[in-house]
Amino acid sequence: xxxxxxxxxxxxxxxxxxxxxxxxxxxxxxxxxxxxxxxxxxxxxxxxxxxxxxxxxxxxxxxxxxxxxxxxxxxxxxxxxxxxxxxxxxxxxxxxxxxxxxxxxxxxxxxxxxxxxxxxxxxxxxxxxxxxxxxxxxxxxxxxxxxxxxxxxxxxxxxxxxxxxxxxxxxxxxxxxxxxxxxxxxxxxxxxxxxxxxxxxxxxxxxxxxxxxxxxxxxxxxxxxxxxxxxxxxxxxxxxxxxxxxxxxxxxxxxxxxxxxxxxxxxxxxxxxxxxxxxxxxxxxxxxxxxxxxxxxxxxxxxxxxxxxxxxxxxxxxxxxxxxxxxxxxxxxxxxxxxxxxxxxxxxxxxxxxxxxxxxxxxxxxxxxxxxxxxxxxxxxxxxxxxxxxxxxxxxxxxxxxxxxxxxxxxxxxxxxxxxxxxx
Amino acid sequence: xxxxxxxxxxxxxxxxxxxxxxxxxxxxxxxxxxxxxxxxxxxxxxxxxxxxxxxxxxxxxxxxxxxxxxxxxxxxxxxxxxxxxxxxxxxxxxxxxxxxxxxxxxxxxxxxxxxxxxxxxxxxxxxxxxxxxxxxxxxxxxxxxxxxxxxxxxxxxxxxxxxxxxxxxxxxxxxxxxxxxxxxxxxxxxxxxxxxxxxxxxxxxxxxxxxxxxxxxxxxxxxxxxxxxxxxxxxxxxxxxxxxxxxxxxxxxxxxxxxxxxxxxxxxxxxxxxxxxxxxxxxxxxxxxxxxxxxxxxxxxxxxxxxxxxxxxxxxxxxxxxxxxxxxxxxxxxxxxxxxxxxxxxxxxxxxxxxxxxxxxxxxxxxxxxxxxxxxxxxxxxxxxxxxxxxxxxxxxxxxxxxxxxxxxxxxxxxxxxxxxxxxxxxxxxxxxxxxxxxx
Numbered sequence: 001x002x003x004x005x006x007x008x009x010x011x012x013x014x015x016x017x018x019x020x021x022x023x024x025x026x027x028x029x030x031x032x033x034x035x036x037x038x039x040x041x042x043x044x045x046x047x048x049x050x051x052x053x054x055x056x057x058x059x060x061x062x063x064x065x066x067x068x069x070x071x072x073x074x075x076x077x078x079x080x081x082x083x084x085x086x087x088x089x090x091x092x093x094x095x096x097x098x099x100x101x102x103x104x105x106x107x108x109x110x111x112x113x114x115x116x117x118x119x120x121x122x123x124x125x126x127x128x129x130x131x132x133x134x135x136x137x138x139x140x141x142x143x144x145x146x147x148x149x150x151x152x153x154x155x156x157x158x159x160x161x162x163x164x165x166x167x168x169x170x171x172x173x174x175x176x177x178x179x180x181x182x183x184x185x186x187x188x189x190x191x192x193x194x195x196x197x198x199x200x201x202x203x204x205x206x207x208x209x210x211x212x213x214x215x216x217x218x219x220x221x222x223x224x225x226x227x228x229x230x231x232x233x234x235x236x237x238x239x240x241x242x243x244x245x246x247x248x249x250x251x252x253x254x255x256x257x258x259x260x261x262x263x264x265x266x267x268x269x270x271x272x273x274x275x276x277x278x279x280x281x282x283x284x285x286x287x288x289x290x291x292x293x294x295x296x297x298x299x300x301x302x303x304x305x306x307x308x309x310x311x312x313x314x315x316x317x318x319x320x321x322x323x324x325x326x327x328x329x330x331x332x333x334x335x336x337x338x339x340x341x342x343x344x345x346x347x348x349x350x351x352x353x354x355x356x357x358x359x360x361x362x363x364x365x366x367x368x369x370x371x372x373x374x375x376x377x378x379x380x381x382x383x384x385x386x387x388x389x390x391x392x393x394x395x396x397x398x399x400x401x402x403x404x405x406x407x408x409x410x411x412x413x414x415x416x417x418x419x420x421x422x423x424x
Numbered sequence: 425x426x427x428x429x430x431x432x433x434x435x436x437x438x439x440x441x442x443x444x445x446x447x448x449x450x451x452x453x454x455x456x457x458x459x460x461x462x463x464x465x466x467x468x469x470x471x472x473x474x475x476x477x478x479x480x481x482x483x484x485x486x487x488x489x490x491x492x493x494x495x496x497x498x499x500x501x502x503x504x505x506x507x508x509x510x511x512x513x514x515x516x517x518x519x520x521x522x523x524x525x526x527x528x529x530x531x532x533x534x535x536x537x538x539x540x541x542x543x544x545x546x547x548x549x550x551x552x553x554x555x556x557x558x559x560x561x562x563x564x565x566x567x568x569x570x571x572x573x574x575x576x577x578x579x580x581x582x583x584x585x586x587x588x589x590x591x592x593x594x595x596x597x598x599x600x601x602x603x604x605x606x607x608x609x610x611x612x613x614x615x616x617x618x619x620x621x622x623x624x625x626x627x628x629x630x631x632x633x634x635x636x637x638x639x640x641x642x643x644x645x646x647x648x649x650x651x652x653x654x655x656x657x658x659x660x661x662x663x664x665x666x667x668x669x670x671x672x673x674x675x676x677x678x679x680x681x682x683x684x685x686x687x688x689x690x691x692x693x694x695x696x697x698x699x700x701x702x703x704x705x706x707x708x709x710x711x712x713x714x715x716x717x718x719x720x721x722x723x724x725x726x727x728x729x730x731x732x733x734x735x736x737x738x739x740x741x742x743x744x745x746x747x748x749x750x751x752x753x754x755x756x757x758x759x760x761x762x763x764x765x766x767x768x769x770x771x772x773x774x775x776x777x778x779x780x781x782x783x784x785x786x787x788x789x790x791x792x793x794x795x796x797x798x799x800x801x802x803x804x805x806x807x808x809x810x811x812x813x814x815x816x817x818x819x820x821x822x823x824x825x826x827x828x829x830x831x832x833x834x835x836x837x838x839x840x841x842x843x844x845x846x847x848x849x850x851x852x853x854x855x856x857x858x859x860x861x862x863x864x
Contacts (some may be wrong), residue, residue, distance in 0.1 A: 081790075277509035
């Protein structure tokens with residue numbers, strides 16, 4: 001595996017346009033299209049408390065009419081030209097993805113520019129997207145995965161922006177006004193907040209010129225509230241009653257920041273506990289040995305203001321208490337840092353060997369490049385990353401295990417778990 | 425991969441897309457290779473021509489159970505080790521089952537292809553199951569069913585709809601199986617099914633990535649070519665009688681907050697297409713309900729403001745006749761009855777007024793242009809060929825797709841609409857909250 005671990009999977013260029021817009025680029029000419037991913041530090045956490053869902057609703061409307069094109073005309077420009085443009089919002093980010101054939105590239109970037117700079121927010125699409133979000137919220141009320149995860153964030157971050165639902169509430173969505181949507185587009189989507197990744201059939205000069213034309217009109221600086229770092233409230237078990245045969249459990253605790261020196265050791269620790277599919281301890285104990293669940297997994301959630309380690313398991317109501325006990329036991333066991341040499345070696349060979357698999361399509365590469373810029377990992381990250389995994393020693397791993405797993409969990413359960421009640 | 429690819433909207437329609445190389449091993453196993461050299465990676469798939477529509481009577485979903493058990497060890501690989509060996513070599517692996525096929529795959533560095541081919545060939549012939557691994561896995565399937573179906577009212581409605589659509593054909597069975605039949609699976613059931621269907625002459629090897637047929641052939645011959653062929657039965661399924669009665673299924677559940685309306689029609693597949701309507705239907709469904717400029721979305725969602733979402737879906741790859749579905753979800757406060765009346769009116773308008781040349785050309789142009797994106801994903805390409813080859817089609821079904829779509833004219837689309845949108849062949853499904861009843 002050593003040779004693969006040091007071979008750069010793709011050549012990354014840092015493109016800086018004459019106007020000063022930065023992007024990471026991988027040129028890949030074999031298929032005549034490109035994928036772009038972009039991120040503004042402008043997500044749901046910046047929504048006013050009584051306007052939860054504002055960024056999400058704005059994202060839903062940017063591609064619903066802009067510049068000279070009313071909603072249906074704009075959608076036609078996209079669909080008739082096989083241009084895929086979509087906006088989204090999560091806790092930290094306001095994001096977009098663009099995919100276009102080479103033949104329609106100029107037009108695709110022009111539509112992106114119009115969506116960012118001249119969104120119309122006409123009454124019909126505003127009411128339509130509002131109705132769609134309200135319908136989505138109602139559907140999610142009966143989705144136990146959503147209910148369980150929502151309960152986790154609401155309890156962990158009560159009083160902080162991270163505790164509010166990204167997609168809002170029926171009440172907040174009903175109240176959002178056109179001028180508030182317009183303000184998100186005008187004030188939050190600024191050059192200072194922007195990161196861009198591009199992969200596909202385009203060279204650096206061609207991209208530089210498109211970057212200027214597309215993004216130069218954005219304001220230099222954003223106007224948005226100051227948000228502060230926080231930590232999740234841990235220790236409780238909370239049951240949200242739902243009339244379903246199987247309980248959905250969300251568990252988690254404080255994670256490790258993306259730019260922390262222990263991040264790679266934490267990646268290995270999570271792989272061993274619950275990130276490694278059929279190779280993980282949780283999968284072995286919960287599913288393979290006891291048949292308690294179809295899915296059980298964990299991951300590092302790189303939220304900027306409160307990094308998290310999160311996981312989930314789904315088990316029939318009668319047996320779910322046993323699954324939770326096993327999760328607690330395995331977390332406690334790994335907190336001691338006791339890891340077999342074999343587990344460390346296996347984690348490293350998987351994490352390094354599978355890295356190129358995560359870079360096999362233009363969409364994947366664009367997303368990876370975007371992540372590199374958002375997290376400040378540098379242009380050479382693709383070459384360096386496997387070395388960073390390889391460099392994790394036993395002591396590093398033990399320290400990361402202690403930091404990740406020594407302490408209390410917050411557990412939320414949606415369902416009718418037997419023998420389990422909320423702790424407060 | 426250096427040719428210009430599909431030209432969007434104007435220009436010549438290509439006569440090939442992926443340029444696969446195909447050959448057959450002496451034992452009857454088919455092989456398809458698609459070369460894509462952009463990374464030193466391969467996607468390795470083995471497909472079996474057997475799926476949940478071939479479940480033994482009273483054992484619905486057994487093929488899916490066997491799919492899980494294929495990870496439970498052979499004479500030389502310990503239970504659970506398969507995926508761990510793949511992971512230790514930097515690869516990802518999994519499997520999936522549908523009505524017509526069961527497939528296993530690994531994505532891995534090219535220099536590990538030999539290893540995964542050895543492992544996959546081993547479990548094709550040497551599965552070795554013990555009770556202590558079979559029965560906990562049956563519990564896993566029960567949990568999988570609860571997670572995917574029993575916890576979700578929408579999935580329960582989908583099951584009822586499918587079972588009502590097919591009066592007789594085994595497509596009426598849920599892929600994962602009925603709960604009480606899952607509970608009845610035995611180790612012997614699984615082994616009998618495995619011995620019946622799993623043989624090289626009933627399997628297809630598909631490799632996509634940094635490899636060509638010249639490189640793959642010796643590996644394929646060494647690992648799969650060594651396995652003896654066996655007599656594998658024809659897939660004989662009871663066939664659907666003529667349908668004369670429109671059906672309605674309604675799931676009223678206190679868990680439901682957002683109602684939904686689905687209209688399913690019995691439809692030809694590309695393989696089972698006596699009337700020659702499959703290609704016309706593919707274009708029709710895109711024109712009528714694909715995306716946000718389609719007729720259904722424009723009328724029900726934008727212009728009338730009755731629906732939050734509306735669309736249509738049709739997948740032409742199926743061994744026997746399949747379904748085409750229209751769906752709509754009402755905006756808050758809109759009764760489902762009113763939405764259903766609007767859906768009926770759009771169907772009537774289509775049947776009475778036909779389609780416009782301009783909307784047809786736009787639809788076809790978009791479908792052909794979008795096809796370029798399909799070349800980007802190794803696994804996606806392997807899945808296209810696998811689905812075609814396990815549903816009675818050849819590689820020309822994929823390579824000839826652009827020509828097939830380009831040839832669809834107004835008459836073909838309108839004929840497909842008349843042949844498929846027949847009330848007597850339909851099931852209407854409604855998902856309703858308990859507290860407000862049928863008014864949605």
